Amino acid sequence: MKRVVSLIVVSCLIVCGMLSIAWARTTLNVWSHWADEENKKAVFYEVANRFQQKYPDVQVNFTWYQKVDLKPALMAAIPGGTGPDVFYNDPPWTEFVTEGLVADIADALDWGNVEAWAREMWERDGKIYSLQLEAWTVELYYNKDIFEALGIVVPPNSQFNIEEFREIVRKCVAAGYDAFAAGTADRDYPGFFVGEMLLLHKLGREGMDKLYKCELSWKDPRVVDVLNYWKELVDMGAYPEGISSIKLGESHRYFYQEKKAAMFPMGAFYPGRAFVPPEKGGQPKDFRLGIMLYPSWPDGQGNHLVLLSPGGALAVNPLSKNMDLAKKFLAEFAQPDIGALWLNKAVVPTGLKVDPSKITENKEYWDMYFSVHKATENFVGLSNISFKGKMKDTVAQVLNAAFPAGLVSVDKAVELLENARLEFLESSKQ
Amino acid sequence: MRRQLLAVIGFLTPAIVLFVLFLLYPVARTFWNSFYRVGPFRASFLGWGNYIEVLQDKTFWLAARHSGVWAALSIVLEIGIAFLLSLTLFNRIWWHRFFRTAWFTPVLIPYVVTGIIWLWIYNYDWGPLNTLLRVLGLEGLAKPWLGSPRLALYCLIVASTWMWTGFNMVVMLTAMHSLPTEIFEAAEIDGASPFQKTVKIMIPLLRPTLSSLVVLCFVGKMRIFDLVWVTTGGGPLWATETVATYIYKRAFAWNVYDLGYPSALAVIWFVITFVVSLFLGKVIRGKEVGYW
Numbered sequence: 001m002k003r004v005v006s007l008i009v010v011s012c013l014i015v016c017g018m019l020s021i022a023w024a025r026t027t028l029n030v031w032s033h034w035a036d037e038e039n040k041k042a043v044f045y046e047v048a049n050r051f052q053q054k055y056p057d058v059q060v061n062f063t064w065y066q067k068v069d070l071k072p073a074l075m076a077a078i079p080g081g082t083g084p085d086v087f088y089n090d091p092p093w094t095e096f097v098t099e100g101l102v103a104d105i106a107d108a109l110d111w112g113n114v115e116a117w118a119r120e121m122w123e124r125d126g127k128i129y130s131l132q133l134e135a136w137t138v139e140l141y142y143n144k145d146i147f148e149a150l151g152i153v154v155p156p157n158s159q160f161n162i163e164e165f166r167e168i169v170r171k172c173v174a175a176g177y178d179a180f181a182a183g184t185a186d187r188d189y190p191g192f193f194v195g196e197m198l199l200l201h202k203l204g205r206e207g208m209d210k211l212y213k214c215e216l217s218w219k220d221p222r223v224v225d226v227l228n229y230w231k232e233l234v235d236m237g238a239y240p241e242g243i244s245s246i247k248l249g250e251s252h253r254y255f256y257q258e259k260k261a262a263m264f265p266m267g268a269f270y271p272g273r274a275f276v277p278p279e280k281g282g283q284p285k286d287f288r289l290g291i292m293l294y295p296s297w298p299d300g301q302g303n304h305l306v307l308l309s310p311g312g313a314l315a316v317n318p319l320s321k322n323m324d325l326a327k328k329f330l331a332e333f334a335q336p337d338i339g340a341l342w343l344n345k346a347v348v349p350t351g352l353k354v355d356p357s358k359i360t361e362n363k364e365y366w367d368m369y370f371s372v373h374k375a376t377e378n379f380v381g382l383s384n385i386s387f388k389g390k391m392k393d394t395v396a397q398v399l400n401a402a403f404p405a406g407l408v409s410v411d412k413a414v415e416l417l418e419n420a421r422l423e424f425l426e427s428s429k430q
Numbered sequence: 431m432r433r434q435l436l437a438v439i440g441f442l443t444p445a446i447v448l449f450v451l452f453l454l455y456p457v458a459r460t461f462w463n464s465f466y467r468v469g470p471f472r473a474s475f476l477g478w479g480n481y482i483e484v485l486q487d488k489t490f491w492l493a494a495r496h497s498g499v500w501a502a503l504s505i506v507l508e509i510g511i512a513f514l515l516s517l518t519l520f521n522r523i524w525w526h527r528f529f530r531t532a533w534f535t536p537v538l539i540p541y542v543v544t545g546i547i548w549l550w551i552y553n554y555d556w557g558p559l560n561t562l563l564r565v566l567g568l569e570g571l572a573k574p575w576l577g578s579p580r581l582a583l584y585c586l587i588v589a590s591t592w593m594w595t596g597f598n599m600v601v602m603l604t605a606m607h608s609l610p611t612e613i614f615e616a617a618e619i620d621g622a623s624p625f626q627k628t629v630k631i632m633i634p635l636l637r638p639t640l641s642s643l644v645v646l647c648f649v650g651k652m653r654i655f656d657l658v659w660v661t662t663g664g665g666p667l668w669a670t671e672t673v674a675t676y677i678y679k680r681a682f683a684w685n686v687y688d689l690g691y692p693s694a695l696a697v698i699w700f701v702i703t704f705v706v707s708l709f710l711g712k713v714i715r716g717k718e719v720g721y722w
Contacts (some may be wrong), residue, residue: 072682075470101687245574388684390489
């Protein structure tokens with residue numbers, strides 16, 4: 001009996017001791033997207049390990065979400081006082097900045113380790129609202145084997161003009177391929193990649209900026225010119241018939257496993273899905289991948305430009321009870337080797353500065369990528385970030401989904417887009 | 431007496447607390463929000479501003495039309511097919527127990543899973559529907575079903591009909607079994623045919639049940655969200671936009687933080703649904719048919 005009582009007392013003391021240790025430790029809560037991306041999570045865990053070694057009294061606790069579920073959770077939790085200390089912030093969520101749902105982190109970290117464009121895109125009146133972790137350019141991948149079989153030779157500067165590009169599309173379709181692998185079933189932007197890049201090359205920085213701000217009419221002759229050209233490609237059969245039922249992940253497999261399309265307009269996060277074992281959905285070992293630039297216009301103002309879409313960023317909850325620790329956690333990310341770790345693990349470009357000599361994995365891919373982009377300049381923006389309200393919804397419905405599926409004529413598209421632009425401008429005045 | 435009262439209060443309090451917290455307060459708050467522009471930390475009074483904007487919102491009325499069409503067609507399809515199935519089971523066809531289970535099973539599947547199943551069925555490249563059409567030499571009929579603005583809504587109606595017909599069938603079957611057999615025997619003696627017994631006796635006696643099922647069906651389709659969200663997201667070209675998906679987008683997907691306008695949408699839709707469901711219930715119930 002005595003032994004039993006002693007055992008119980010000792011057990012209780014141990015439990016109480018453990019509880020008091022846990023109680024004494026501060027928990028830093030981090031909510032993030034990328035629940036199913038182990039490579040990106042690995043970077044987070046590495047940063048957390050380093051942070052916890054520096055601050056042994058702090059326990060970093062991750063909660064992983066899918067992006068679509070994370071936003072409503074944050075919108076409810078932060079104003080309600082139950083939000084995390086650090087969270088994944090997405091550039092399209094512009095209302096998070098305008099409505100005060102993110103803290104100023106201008107004093108939190110060494111911005112010398114962050115690319116200038118990554119700092120500038122979150123800067124407002126001297127305050128900075130997020131650390132841009134992920135960024136991806138809009139690329140045009142192609143299947144080298146199919147191109148070789150069709151006798152298509154990519155020029156040294158990796159860029160065709162629009163006449164040549166039209167011929168390439170015609171050749172691909174005539175040979176029984178789709179020119180572009182694409183899927184719009186679960187995303188509101190990839191169907192518009194080709195059109196958007198064509199617009200950027202035609203309009204240049206100033207014109208594209210005005211288009212995104214709804215200051216340029218969709219009836220502008222240059223815009224109509226681009227839509228007419230794009231419609232030609234659509235009508236040739238450039239896109240899969242079932243584009244509306246293909247998801248983003250499936251479009252990857254459509255390109256490199258099923259090999260039904262010669263080209264793949266996709267973000268530079270392509271390697272994140274492609275460079276995994278084929279049995280997990282990655283590209284076959286013998287798949288010969290190429291990258292080229294989108295075609296140039298003879299009168300184009302931005303043929304050298306590439307859309308750079310900021311991807312995931314990290315922000316601090318303005319109501320965090322561990323504000324100081326949260327900022328220090330972000331500072332741990334903004335270290336020179338973390339950018340290289342991100343590139344090596346996640347295989348996606350980043351807003352952190354990277355020493356190219358520290359890139360040790362997928363060197364062939366990165367050499368090809370940097371070679372293609374040696375003369376390009378980035379233009380920060382993408383349809384689902386830059387447009388808002390009714391305009392965003394209309395672009396997603398018309399240009400992302402309906403236009404590449406051949407469901408809408410150029411005239412109808414222009415009518416819908418222009419009406420949405422005017423409605424948006426009207427509602428913005430109120 | 432006091433003890434009894436305390437006991438009653440004690441048992442009722444948890445339910446009342448839950449009711450107030452999770453039903454009464456959110457509903458009241460939605461009504462309140464609808465008169466404001468609601469940000470995360472502040473709200474500014476707009477009066478009837480949101481409601482005036484709703485009246486001019488073309489996307490809302492398009493979504494309302496889709497929801498109305500969905501509700502109307504579902505009533506006809508679900509109740510009609512369910513009645514035929516329940517009649518079949520009532521007459522004890524061969525393997526009636528198996529069919530009762532088989533036809534009811536889709537009801538047990540969550541909306542999200544149903545959406546994924548029908549996404550696969552409708553897939554253009556490898557879905558069983560198009561595969562079957564190609565095998566039968568009907569390649570020309572194979573379509574991107576959920577990618578067609580003309581067809582997408584009706585494809586989703588098929589999916590929801592598949593899901594809910596079993597529920598209506600089971601309820602009607604139970605009601606049929608509870609009808610007094612003497613009336614049917616008397617009708618048979620009077621020379622009534624099976625068709626006459628069904629139409630002139632059974633259906634009138636089932637009116638209260640039918641009325642409840644029609645109202646449930648109507649309300650359920652007027653608030654449908656999950657199935658659309660998982661399959662088409664309201665596209666293509668707003669062809670499957672319902673009021674619920676539009677409210678969600680206005681609240682969370684437009685990069686604008688304002689919960690006031692979606693609240694106004696919700697209030698207006700609640701009023702419309704409530705009024706129409708009251709009307710439907712009254713019309714279908716009609717005069718109570720007694721059989722004493």
